Amino acid sequence: MIEVDQLSKAYGSTLAIKDVSFKVEPGEILGFLGPNGAGKTTTMRILAGYLPATSGTARIADHEVHTDSMAVRQSIGYLPETPPLYPDMTVEAFLYFVARIKGVPIGDRSQRVASAMERCNLGEKRRILIRKLSKGFRQRVGIAQAIVHDPPVIILDEPTVGLDPKQIIDVRNLIKSLAGQHTIILSTHILPEVSMTCDRITIINQGRIVATDTPENLTARLAGQLGYAIEVAGDPERANSVLNDLEQVESVTALSGEGLAENHYRFQLVSATEDDPGSEIASAIINSDLGLYELSRNRVSLEDVFINLITEDPSTAEEDDSETEPCEAVVDDDPENDDPTKAEAEPDDEAALVAAAEPPTDSAADPADQTPEDSAEQDTPAKTDE
Numbered sequence: 001m002i003e004v005d006q007l008s009k010a011y012g013s014t015l016a017i018k019d020v021s022f023k024v025e026p027g028e029i030l031g032f033l034g035p036n037g038a039g040k041t042t043t044m045r046i047l048a049g050y051l052p053a054t055s056g057t058a059r060i061a062d063h064e065v066h067t068d069s070m071a072v073r074q075s076i077g078y079l080p081e082t083p084p085l086y087p088d089m090t091v092e093a094f095l096y097f098v099a100r101i102k103g104v105p106i107g108d109r110s111q112r113v114a115s116a117m118e119r120c121n122l123g124e125k126r127r128i129l130i131r132k133l134s135k136g137f138r139q140r141v142g143i144a145q146a147i148v149h150d151p152p153v154i155i156l157d158e159p160t161v162g163l164d165p166k167q168i169i170d171v172r173n174l175i176k177s178l179a180g181q182h183t184i185i186l187s188t189h190i191l192p193e194v195s196m197t198c199d200r201i202t203i204i205n206q207g208r209i210v211a212t213d214t215p216e217n218l219t220a221r222l223a224g225q226l227g228y229a230i231e232v233a234g235d236p237e238r239a240n241s242v243l244n245d246l247e248q249v250e251s252v253t254a255l256s257g258e259g260l261a262e263n264h265y266r267f268q269l270v271s272a273t274e275d276d277p278g279s280e281i282a283s284a285i286i287n288s289d290l291g292l293y294e295l296s297r298n299r300v301s302l303e304d305v306f307i308n309l310i311t312e313d314p315s316t317a318e319e320d321d322s323e324t325e326p327c328e329a330v331v332d333d334d335p336e337n338d339d340p341t342k343a344e345a346e347p348d349d350e351a352a353l354v355a356a357a358e359p360p361t362d363s364a365a366d367p368a369d370q371t372p373e374d375s376a377e378q379d380t381p382a383k384t385d386e
């Protein structure tokens with residue numbers, strides 16, 4: 001349903017993604033996981049037809065995103081990191097508006113809007129102005145606008161960012177409930193988000209794919225290797241370097257020092273071998289100027305795998321592409337794309353792009369025919385606060 005092949009994007013001299021390839025099967029939820037700046041938003045925007053790639057191809061529902069972008073926009077629901085909402089419309093009027101410009105036939109609109117509101121649990125808020133909603137409910141409206149035209153594919157960019165823990169659980173459950181009927185790609189930097197919600201995970205680091213697999217298979221990659229929790233006292237950089245210098249240790253991750261005495265630090269290690277290197281780790285600490293306060297074996301977790309993959313040299317991960325020519329940095333033809341402050345679409349940009357979908361014209365009187373100003377009559381006078 002989604003096929004991405006050797007996609008690269010350069011912003012001026014910054015190579016944001018390089019030779020990104022992956023597939024998402026129909027009905028699947030794929031988690032697109034990576035640290036900040038890894039290239040997630042760039043990939044999502046290319047898939048959504050908002051940004052041209054420098055090279056490579058991406059197809060959604062058999063449409064090429066660049067050459068057939070209008071068909072792609074009809075086939076997808078897209079939730080950018082900042083949801084594209086009109087704050088002075090009511091929830092219901094806004095969803096009618098989106099349904100209309102996404103080309104939902106007039107006779108189907110009322111049912112589609114009702115269904116999107118029901119699935120996103122927005123029934124009680126239908127007559128409320130969007131600007132009066134909490135962030136969690138706005139996010140639901142953002143998801144509702146992405147599904148209102150019943151697209152086969154949904155693209156969600158960091159859908160739970162900025163939500164409180166209860167709202168995060170609600171939004172994750174909502175996303176899970178959409179799987180099966182829709183194919184979903186969800187970008188995030190939060191590991192539990194993908195492990196709880198997704199069938200498969202693609203991990204991106206520094207613009208390159210470093211792994212694609214199920215959470216279980218990814219964890220199994222380090223199966224047989226041992227994990228260690230360790231607490232030391234002394235200089236943390238020294239501790240990091242002593243531990244990293246051990247050839248029996250594959251990775252060292254600093255953990256939270258909460259609750260520890262002053263100058264005490266905790267690390268999680270993954271062994272490089274199946275042999276238990278516990279005594280070598282203990283000796284290295286004791287023979288340095290550090291104090292050893294705890295050393296215990298534990299299970300290797302998905303988080304260890306993630307840290308391991310994103311701390312590897314990306315050029316050596318998953319595929320050996322040493323034969324590949326370096327991607328030429330091509331200056332993007334849209335100067336706005338070179339402004340890092342413009343990395344996220346502003347709501348107005350989104351609306352302009354949605355409008356560019358060339359909706360069929362009709363003169364039907366439905367709530368979508370209200371202007372944002374008209375819709376404010378059900379509430380206090382419009383005051384733009386966003």
Ligand SMILES: Nc1ncnc2c1ncn2[C@@H]1O[C@H](COP(=O)(O)OP(=O)(O)OP(=O)(O)O)[C@@H](O)[C@H]1O
Nearest residue numbers: 011016036037038039040041042337338339340343
């Ligand atoms: N419009 C732009 N102009 C120039 N560089 C950009 C632009 N947008 C992104 N970049 C750069 O491209 C790289 C990838 O950015 P991108 O926003 O795709 O990453 P991300 O994984 O979504 O990060 P985050 O989680 O922080 O949003 C980064 O180095 C970023 O600084």
